[in-house]
Amino acid sequence: MSATASATTPSDVLATFHEVGKVFQNGVVALAGLSLDVRRGEFLTLLGPSGCGKSTALRLLAGLIAPSSGKIHRGDAAAGEIGFVFQEPTLLPWATVAANVRLPLRLKNIEGEDNRVDEVLALVGLEEFRDAYPRELSGGMKMRVSIARALVTRPQLLLMDEPFAALDEITRFKLNDDLLALWRRLECTIVFVTHSVFESVYLSRRILMFTPRPGRVAAEFNIEAPEPRAGRFRTSPEYGEQCREVSAALARVMGEP
């Protein structure tokens, strides 16, 4: 269960943004001059205030929208190799848990891989709920289904857009730990968007802090912590120290004294 964090060389880069800008049709400049790397196997968090364009950056990375300027290079992690977890569970309400998880396979015309559905449901601990409908599940369970669905195609790159923002703290902490366990086990790359300093420090190996809109990278942090991280890290002095450091940088970025 041990994992190598992110001992990286430039050849390990999975995706690159070069001077990317995004202007929406209504004139809002979401991103300007955004440059960043996503390294293979890392847990990268994009941290910033609400409306700073970090979600836009994630959607650009997924190929859901096109940049207005600049270049995005997405090596071999083509659109099909990407899993996306939205802020809301975004499940089909008329389909059972199993059918929801099977959806990506069906859309990509992958047949006869039903064992994959059971496999990922087991990964998120929901094998007993495969025939339940989304409305019968709690918020945290719905989010687990959403994560299972994103994992069913065995993506190299998992993109998560504030997936736990709407959950209560107890559920969020539990899902944080489960997500870290999944990441160690599947050895995929995760890009995680959040506006919570504490969540970003707990989860990531690397944090990119965004400026307010138009967003670009203002600061970068490497988070040091003993592996595997668990509940104890959350109350450790090192965790507190790194949270303080990131919070102070966020305050500077926001233009506060």
Next chain:
Amino acid sequence: MTGRPSPLSPLERISRFVLPALALLLALTLWEVIVRANALPPYILPAPSLIFRTLVADWGVLSDSLWVTLRTTALALLAATVGGVLLALLFASSRLIELSLFPFAVILQVTPIIAIAPLLLIYLEPNTAVLVCAWIVAFFPILSNTALGLASVDHDLRDLFSLYGASRWKTLFYLRVPAALPYFLGGLRIAGGLALIGAVVAEIAAGTAGSGSGLAYRIVESGYRLNVPRMFAALLLISLAGIAIFAVLSLLQHIILRRWHESALGRER
């Protein structure tokens, strides 16, 4: 997980059926008493008991007419469903077609059917004209509701489908059609009542031209003969038919949506 207000107590649930029934019984008794006390002749106001006896005595004629009206309504509803859904799918697939045709659907809807019926009776054979009238009134709610449903798909789900490279057809059948289903069923429930209204209106228009044999025609015919009890009996059957159509379509909606849609959410599992 429930979106409903607190469940009704058993007493309230019983009251929901018992109270309206009591009110109806009271009104009918009052009606009967007034007619008898004043010795009103049946051609002015028939007593409820006489209406009921007429219903039984004239059942042969009335049931034939009931069948005709129900058949027209069902056929019109079927045609409206097919037409409304197909047109909604067409609108969903092309904004250009929607912009070109939607105003005409609105014009057809806002022009009173009673004004269109005489014209249709000139060009069409009476039974067909009645059917077309019923279809015209019934199809708009299905069209507009289904079109709204097809357009009301969660944006994140759309993104999810495009992320996995879903084709137009797959997006339509796995996402937009199921998402539109509750809207469609709501439209269908409205259309069921409207189809009956359209059929009745057209039958009255056609009936005065001396053709047709639906319930509305029976009302007009009995009116000419001052057979007021039979008018009431036919009216009662039309009301019952309307209630039955509404009940059947509500049941259909409940059966289809009960597993997943908020509208059919159980109070307690």
